[in-house]
Amino acid sequence: MTRSATRRALAALLCSLGVVAVTVSISVPRALGATSSSPSLGTSAAAVIETTAAPASLSEGASGSSAGAGVSNAVARAGAGAAGYRRDAEGNYQNAAPQPKQGFWKTVGLFWDVMFRKPAGTEPAAGQAIPVQALTRAQLMAAPDRTLYRLGHSTVLLKLRGRFWLTDPVFSERASPFSFAGPKRFHAPPIALDELPELEGVILSHDHYDHLDEATVKALAPKVRHFLTPLGVGKRLIDWGVPAGQVQQLDWWQSTTVAGVQFTATPAQHFSGRSLFDRNSTLWASWVIEDDDMRVFFSGDTGYFDGFKAIGERFGSFDLTLMETGAYDARWPYVHMQPEQTLQAHLDLRGRRMMPIHNGTFDLAMHRWQDPFERILALARLRDVELVTPIMGAPVDIEEPVPTQAWWQEAS
Numbered sequence: 014m015t016r017s018a019t020r021r022a023l024a025a026l027l028c029s030l031g032v033v034a035v036t037v038s039i040s041v042p043r044a045l046g047a048t049s050s051s052p053s054l055g056t057s058a059a060a061v062i063e064t065t066a067a068p069a070s071l072s073e074g075a076s077g078s079s080a081g082a083g084v085s086n087a088v089a090r091a092g093a094g095a096a097g098y099r100r101d102a103e104g105n106y107q108n109a110a111p112q113p114k115q116g117f118w119k120t121v122g123l124f125w126d127v128m129f130r131k132p133a134g135t136e137p138a139a140g141q142a143i144p145v146q147a148l149t150r151a152q153l154m155a156a157p158d159r160t161l162y163r164l165g166h167s168t169v170l171l172k173l174r175g176r177f178w179l180t181d182p183v184f185s186e187r188a189s190p191f192s193f194a195g196p197k198r199f200h201a202p203p204i205a206l207d208e209l210p211e212l213e214g215v216i217l218s219h220d221h222y223d224h225l226d227e228a229t230v231k232a233l234a235p236k237v238r239h240f241l242t243p244l245g246v247g248k249r250l251i252d253w254g255v256p257a258g259q260v261q262q263l264d265w266w267q268s269t270t271v272a273g274v275q276f277t278a279t280p281a282q283h284f285s286g287r288s289l290f291d292r293n294s295t296l297w298a299s300w301v302i303e304d305d306d307m308r309v310f311f312s313g314d315t316g317y318f319d320g321f322k323a324i325g326e327r328f329g330s331f332d333l334t335l336m337e338t339g340a341y342d343a344r345w346p347y348v349h350m351q352p353e354q355t356l357q358a359h360l361d362l363r364g365r366r367m368m369p370i371h372n373g374t375f376d377l378a379m380h381r382w383q384d385p386f387e388r389i390l391a392l393a394r395l396r397d398v399e400l401v402t403p404i405m406g407a408p409v410d411i412e413e414p415v416p417t418q419a420w421w422q423e424a425s
């Protein structure tokens with residue numbers, strides 16, 4: 014078997030187990046019918062991509078009657094960082110800082126360890142239950158503005174100005190292209206999809222399976238007024254049947270205001286892809302959410318990079334940062350942060366309080382499932398950073414959260 018054939022076989026096996034889109038990056042040549050221009054980008058998205066100097070010419074849904082009242086066209090903020098995304102020679106998106114090359118055999122070893130040499134404790138043991146506080150529509154309707162609920166992994170529900178927003182909604186049993194294989198969730202969502210109220214919007218960070226769940230998107234679409242995505246990701250939603258008028262696709266540093274809340278797609282250092290042949294054909298991002306003088310940062314998935322400082326300088330400060338803290342490994346430092354880096358990123362952002370996310374729901378790495386919580390808690394104490402670690406489904410006052418408990422220590 015040739016090296017490329019071996020690589021494809023390994024990648025196919027990884028994909029079949031739902032892991033490829035989560036942590037491990039295997040370089041597979043773009044071939045087998047893929048065209049050199051990004052095949053998954055729609056006409057208008059592609060138009061935006063080809064005209065990098067046209068920040069106001071957003072893609073689907075940014076204007077027109079179907080976008081709904083209270084929606085303004087996205088505008089690029091003036092000033093630093095306006096370089097936005099970069100694209101490589103094949104037309105794929107890339108990070109601001111190039112990723113160091115990883116050798117083939119190192120990739121094979123990584124694959125082997127992730128698939129066959131998982132240490133004990135990467136998921137809760139039998140009988141070890143993740144606590145979940147059940148949530149009802151009535152409770153949500155009665156909640157005050159500026160309340161937030163962590164529903165799992167990177168899925169966070171926010172109530173702002175009487176309306177509801179959801180980040181990276183994943184309600185399916187597995188973060189995987191398959192219903193029978195791939196990372197399986199540790200706990201049920203605190204609220205069922207059909208119990209959720211009407212949502213003003215869904216904010217997506219990138220297209221990996223643990224962030225963009227097709228079944229969830231399809232189920233939610235009838236009750237969601239707006240989907241906000243990085244460039245290219247919205248095309249996937251449209252292909253799944255979401256009306257184009259409900260989808261806004263933003264480049265890094267572009268903003269849009271919906272129902273009085275401003276959303277800005279900000280840089281992240283990561284990658285994208287949902288199959289073997291679409292790597293980096295869509296953009297990845299973090300998000301800044303501004304409701305008047307209140308600001309929340311949503312990290313999406315990211316390695317540590319100097320973009321955090323730039324975002325902190327641009328926006329001044331954040332009441333709360335929702336920070337990736339989990340699925341890290343010393344062998345993939347470029348795409349996910351170690352807890353020490355997560356804490357530093359929060360400080361770079363000038364965050365006031367921090368909520369560690371991307372943990373407690375799926376087994377995506379080699380660390381114990383409680384490790385992200387324990388490590389970030391120890392670091393936060395050392396650096397005097399206030400952590401917010403609510404039980405899944407518990408209400409959090411974004412501006413003045415009550416002290417939260419180390420629930421993972423009791424989950425046994």
Ligand SMILES: [Zn+2]
Nearest residue numbers: 034035221314
């Ligand atoms: Zn990811």
Ligand SMILES: [Zn+2]
Nearest residue numbers: 221223224314
């Ligand atoms: Zn992820």
